[in-house]
Amino acid sequence: MVNSLDNNPPHQVVIVGGGFGGLYAAKTLAKAAVKVTLIDKRNFHLFQPLLYQVATGALSPADISSPLRSVLSKSKNTKVLLGEVNNIDPEAKQVIVGDEAIAYDTLIVATGAKHSYFGKDNWEEFAPGLKTVEDAIEMRSRIFSAFEAAEKETDPEKRRAWLTFVIVGGGPTGVELAGAIAELANQTLKEDFRNIDTSEAKILLLEGLDRILPPFAPELSQEAEASLTRLGVVVQTKTLVTNIEDDVVTLKQGDEVKEIAAKTVLWAAGVKASAMGKVLAERTGAECDRAGRIIVEPDLSIKGHPNIFVVGDLANFSHQNGKPLPGVAPVAKQEGEYVAALVQNRLAGKNLPPFAYTDHGSLAMIGHNSAVVDLGFIKLKGFVAWLFWLVIHIYFLIEFDNKLVVMIQWAWNYFTRNRGARLITGKETLTEFVISDRKNYSADNKQPINV
Amino acid sequence: MVNSLDNNPPHQVVIVGGGFGGLYAAKTLAKAAVKVTLIDKRNFHLFQPLLYQVATGALSPADISSPLRSVLSKSKNTKVLLGEVNNIDPEAKQVIVGDEAIAYDTLIVATGAKHSYFGKDNWEEFAPGLKTVEDAIEMRSRIFSAFEAAEKETDPEKRRAWLTFVIVGGGPTGVELAGAIAELANQTLKEDFRNIDTSEAKILLLEGLDRILPPFAPELSQEAEASLTRLGVVVQTKTLVTNIEDDVVTLKQGDEVKEIAAKTVLWAAGVKASAMGKVLAERTGAECDRAGRIIVEPDLSIKGHPNIFVVGDLANFSHQNGKPLPGVAPVAKQEGEYVAALVQNRLAGKNLPPFAYTDHGSLAMIGHNSAVVDLGFIKLKGFVAWLFWLVIHIYFLIEFDNKLVVMIQWAWNYFTRNRGARLITGKETLTEFVISDRKNYSADNKQPINV
Numbered sequence: 001m002v003n004s005l006d007n008n009p010p011h012q013v014v015i016v017g018g019g020f021g022g023l024y025a026a027k028t029l030a031k032a033a034v035k036v037t038l039i040d041k042r043n044f045h046l047f048q049p050l051l052y053q054v055a056t057g058a059l060s061p062a063d064i065s066s067p068l069r070s071v072l073s074k075s076k077n078t079k080v081l082l083g084e085v086n087n088i089d090p091e092a093k094q095v096i097v098g099d100e101a102i103a104y105d106t107l108i109v110a111t112g113a114k115h116s117y118f119g120k121d122n123w124e125e126f127a128p129g130l131k132t133v134e135d136a137i138e139m140r141s142r143i144f145s146a147f148e149a150a151e152k153e154t155d156p157e158k159r160r161a162w163l164t165f166v167i168v169g170g171g172p173t174g175v176e177l178a179g180a181i182a183e184l185a186n187q188t189l190k191e192d193f194r195n196i197d198t199s200e201a202k203i204l205l206l207e208g209l210d211r212i213l214p215p216f217a218p219e220l221s222q223e224a225e226a227s228l229t230r231l232g233v234v235v236q237t238k239t240l241v242t243n244i245e246d247d248v249v250t251l252k253q254g255d256e257v258k259e260i261a262a263k264t265v266l267w268a269a270g271v272k273a274s275a276m277g278k279v280l281a282e283r284t285g286a287e288c289d290r291a292g293r294i295i296v297e298p299d300l301s302i303k304g305h306p307n308i309f310v311v312g313d314l315a316n317f318s319h320q321n322g323k324p325l326p327g328v329a330p331v332a333k334q335e336g337e338y339v340a341a342l343v344q345n346r347l348a349g350k351n352l353p354p355f356a357y358t359d360h361g362s363l364a365m366i367g368h369n370s371a372v373v374d375l376g377f378i379k380l381k382g383f384v385a386w387l388f389w390l391v392i393h394i395y396f397l398i399e400f401d402n403k404l405v406v407m408i409q410w411a412w413n414y415f416t417r418n419r420g421a422r423l424i425t426g427k428e429t430l431t432e433f434v435i436s437d438r439k440n441y442s443a444d445n446k447q448p449i450n451v
Numbered sequence: 452m453v454n455s456l457d458n459n460p461p462h463q464v465v466i467v468g469g470g471f472g473g474l475y476a477a478k479t480l481a482k483a484a485v486k487v488t489l490i491d492k493r494n495f496h497l498f499q500p501l502l503y504q505v506a507t508g509a510l511s512p513a514d515i516s517s518p519l520r521s522v523l524s525k526s527k528n529t530k531v532l533l534g535e536v537n538n539i540d541p542e543a544k545q546v547i548v549g550d551e552a553i554a555y556d557t558l559i560v561a562t563g564a565k566h567s568y569f570g571k572d573n574w575e576e577f578a579p580g581l582k583t584v585e586d587a588i589e590m591r592s593r594i595f596s597a598f599e600a601a602e603k604e605t606d607p608e609k610r611r612a613w614l615t616f617v618i619v620g621g622g623p624t625g626v627e628l629a630g631a632i633a634e635l636a637n638q639t640l641k642e643d644f645r646n647i648d649t650s651e652a653k654i655l656l657l658e659g660l661d662r663i664l665p666p667f668a669p670e671l672s673q674e675a676e677a678s679l680t681r682l683g684v685v686v687q688t689k690t691l692v693t694n695i696e697d698d699v700v701t702l703k704q705g706d707e708v709k710e711i712a713a714k715t716v717l718w719a720a721g722v723k724a725s726a727m728g729k730v731l732a733e734r735t736g737a738e739c740d741r742a743g744r745i746i747v748e749p750d751l752s753i754k755g756h757p758n759i760f761v762v763g764d765l766a767n768f769s770h771q772n773g774k775p776l777p778g779v780a781p782v783a784k785q786e787g788e789y790v791a792a793l794v795q796n797r798l799a800g801k802n803l804p805p806f807a808y809t810d811h812g813s814l815a816m817i818g819h820n821s822a823v824v825d826l827g828f829i830k831l832k833g834f835v836a837w838l839f840w841l842v843i844h845i846y847f848l849i850e851f852d853n854k855l856v857v858m859i860q861w862a863w864n865y866f867t868r869n870r871g872a873r874l875i876t877g878k879e880t881l882t883e884f885v886i887s888d889r890k891n892y893s894a895d896n897k898q899p900i901n902v
Contacts, residue, residue: 042874043599044873060512060514061874063511067874069640069643074642079645081603083603100603145533152533152534152551189520191524191525192518192520192524193520194531404863405856408855408856422513422518423495423513423516424493
């Protein structure tokens, strides 16, 4: 039970994870009569909804990242710790970071999710996902070096494979990636190559269900598919991926099995709980769902541990409508803010009703000036949806200079149809990188890069 | 001898390197009656003078980089090739890229310079230099994780070592780095940490000669040193580094030998020719200087090979005033433009006088609003020099969106005393990275990163 306010050592809140869940919990506690310690293994908060723009060269990582210390520097009750929580001791009320034990009165775990390859972890090296800055930079390298490799390739079949891009997963991330790569091929890079016509690139978007953007209203899924098709993307629903190798993807549509020769495969299909999920479950006896997420109580706490809360993608909250809330930023944000408010209320001897998510809608950008926005009572599409999408994303970017830089960069990209951030970084020389098997990183004795 | 213009296959110019020398040669040839192939191992041109701002978290790599294809896309006679030149065959007039031979009528080699550790190559892992984007990101990681490590360190001596930064080399790069780190410590990060006072950081700038900024007028060197000292930098001239290990730097001042406990050492001291220098010398019999640079003729060609030119940091041009022109951007730019003009003139049956560098002056930024500018007849310092420095750098950035983004970012950084790009990237978890020996990268089975 959370202690009522007294004159003794102030209530210590430890937050693990500086994403939408953890950071908004910390911000909500900024002026509370508690001490807050935020622990993250990175020194910045990442605006994940725009990661696909880093992966397709439109923005830089720093444009969508905010140093945690900077965001929280004015919160004098808040300390930021760069570290990774290895273990939790619920009896002693401590988290273990390296060889240091940090005591808590309230613990908020917000470590998010990571990619899931549905058990086929060996697919990871052939199909990077998009959860971290390094993921985005790896994707970016692969996308742009595919065009470079095609430019040098004399064998027409191999060139076609270099110009074939497969995106697995028809949710917002996959849809936004597919649209962005189509624009790269058809507009941005069109004048830049001499041996290839980049608009001959084939972009496939694969979705296992019967329509893309499953959380959206059906007419918007249809609109999105039509927009993507106009952009040149081939959308294939009811399609499952059964194997991924270095240059071929195997699909299953109904009873039919197909092989696609593709050198670039991008993963936007499955997520599972971060490693903390397992640690939490073992230490607290909490139940997990099939994706490893912690099943939480109506107040987002763990059953039997009213002072340990889980928010964001790591939590499975099904009390509102019978199925778990989706792993999206607004859910994490509201959950983090709720738990922070709850802690303050309880310290003052009060309580709050159970958590209730306010769904303001979903949005996905399709391409240059088209999007779909599902606000429930209103559905937008096309240009007005696209403007709405821009405004919402700018609004939620945390630092003002990020807002300004992203606005400028987007205005520029829009008017010039160009993309300002399409570096291939991470290797000093790319010759072997693009020509041979991508896993052969031995050129110049450079180690494999995961950046 | 360069062929005069005729109706046969157009004159083929091959340019190796897309830096200031190579890129400006290509731009100058954009409308010439020649075919141009620009070969670079990276897909972008890097504005090196601002690399130190990436290293200190003020700018992102993309803000100072321009995709080569994009810059040259309108030059319909120009092809960009991503690759590394392994060899040259002057008899057959070909360069070898991988297993491909590319023929030339005129060859312009502009591959630049790389770090030199004066023979002590083992120092490289302890003291990164600043020539590439990856270098800058490595430096950035080390600088920011040093503060993070200090925040967690309980042993006062070890904490002091984490808060000690040694910059080796008092030229413009070293001076600009030192000033930027001092600002980080004294302003930007001041409110961000709870256990340490970042302004207690000790920043040492070591220079072997008797003053910093040796190419500048003496009174400006003095001004720069005074500015740096006001910022809290300890400037030590007539100081040579004799050894660098993971946490200690050994110096020699006169007869005195000193050891400094420092976890972060940054190299801005020596450069030598890129690897192409050796290849060229072996294949053409060209003479090199002690740093491996090719000694060129008054028209920047190689003796005995009037159709092979060397421009930029790889060239040693001493015909103007007896000593080699410095390895700075304006020299490379003018040399590249000269050779391009020369090729066009000769094709038209004309000639040009020998190359003559027009020295417009030197500039170095000291800190937040201070710089020194030596224009020969005019010397500027303080705030007006700083404004001049900003304008010149914006002017020479190649892409308009870069100019705009950098201006905005600088305006923001200036008014908020903040830095928008201080991510520590490249490792998923930094716990072991910051606490133990930096070479122990075995945490999470991640490979050593050189990004």
